[in-house]
Amino acid sequence: MATIVPNQNFNPLLAANDLIAAFKGIGTNEAKVIQVTTSHDNKQRQEIKSRFQLITGKDLNKELKSELSGNFGNAVLSLFVPSYEFFADLLMKTMKGPKTDESMMAELLCTHDNKHLALIKDAYNRLAGRSLEEAVATETTGELKRLWSCQVRGARDESSEVSVELAHQDARDLFKKIDGRFNCESGLFIDLLCGRNFGQLRETFNQYQRITSHSFEEVINNETKGQLKKGLLAVVSYIKNPHVFFADLLYDSFKGLGTKNDDLTRILVTRAEIDLLHIANAYRQKYSKPLAEAIKSECSGDFRALLLAMI
Ligand SMILES: [Ca+2]
Numbered sequence: 339m340a341t342i343v344p345n346q347n348f349n350p351l352l353a354a355n356d357l358i359a360a361f362k363g364i365g366t367n368e369a370k371v372i373q374v375t376t377s378h379d380n381k382q383r384q385e386i387k388s389r390f391q392l393i394t395g396k397d398l399n400k401e402l403k404s405e406l407s408g409n410f411g412n413a414v415l416s417l418f419v420p421s422y423e424f425f426a427d428l429l430m431k432t433m434k435g436p437k438t439d440e441s442m443m444a445e446l447l448c449t450h451d452n453k454h455l456a457l458i459k460d461a462y463n464r465l466a467g468r469s470l471e472e473a474v475a476t477e478t479t480g481e482l483k484r485l486w487s488c489q490v491r492g493a494r495d496e497s498s499e500v501s502v503e504l505a506h507q508d509a510r511d512l513f514k515k516i517d518g519r520f521n522c523e524s525g526l527f528i529d530l531l532c533g534r535n536f537g538q539l540r541e542t543f544n545q546y547q548r549i550t551s552h553s554f555e556e557v558i559n560n561e562t563k564g565q566l567k568k569g570l571l572a573v574v575s576y577i578k579n580p581h582v583f584f585a586d587l588l589y590d591s592f593k594g595l596g597t598k599n600d601d602l603t604r605i606l607v608t609r610a611e612i613d614l615l616h617i618a619n620a621y622r623q624k625y626s627k628p629l630a631e632a633i634k635s636e637c638s639g640d641f642r643a644l645l646l647a648m649i
């Protein structure tokens with residue numbers, strides 16, 4: 339369940355005027371900005387943006403940049419970006435440079451349904467001037483290239499049918515093909531991971547454990563290394579339990595000295611309209627602390643107020 343939902347009394351003119359009032363004069367009424375931003379969903383925010391432009395002749399993004407600053411400014415700006423463009427931009431940033439963060443790639447590529455992935459691919463093409471397929475093929479290598487290329491194709495079965503028989507067969511094929519050893523180079527593993535529906539894969543993981551008495555994670559841990567291991571573990575963890583997957587990422591963003599504000603912002607922005615309520619529940623269960631409490635102790639000021647309004 340989402341924590342930010344469409345505003346039932348949506349009035350783009352009123353919302354745009356609220357923002358104009360919030361920006362007026364010296365300083366900014368941040369509370370008003372938070373209220374307008376978090377009481378509308380991403381699609382409505384796009385309408386507010388156009389209405390703002392129509393009334394003032396100004397680009398809302400530019401105005402936000404000049405009125406707001408720091409983590410707070412970044413988070414509000416992110417919320418006004420269409421979600422598929424937000425992901426396209428993150429993919430560009432993640433693949434740039436010599437070392438790609440493969441658990442981030444898993445998060446950016448595997449957490450969408452095929453329809454949303456197609457929108458992200460369109461946006462990527464527009465923003466980057468090349469297709470996402472091409473980018474993945476150029477920027478990654480070896481088995482990871484195979485994994486991400488397969489995922490980018492967006493051909494996952496999206497039915498909710500789960501066949502125990504098929505899961506058993508898949509698990510046996512994975513086990514057998516490789517002389518009793520897990521072998522991710524077989525390609526079969528990657529094909530299954532990107533093609534089968536999530537429920538089916540969870541059953542395959544169960545069956546695999548029954549046959550081999552090893553969990554899938556154990557096998558990946560033992561048989562792969564480096565970035566491939568990181569990427570595979572992230573994909574499997576997401577498939578096993580998406581809410582715990584994100585709860586863990588939130589925990590990591592709080593861990594240690596300071597806070598990884600970019601990670602924290604990204605997760606709240608991308609999940610608020612999908613399943614943040616479930617993620618917050620998973621967080622409380624696993625870490626015995628409400629998410630709100632963690633945010634209160636890690637963040638401050640307008641940034642804290644915004645994040646608390648989002649959850
Ligand atoms: Ca102002």
Ligand SMILES: [Ca+2]
Pocket residue numbers: 591592593594595596597636
């Ligand atoms: Ca900390």
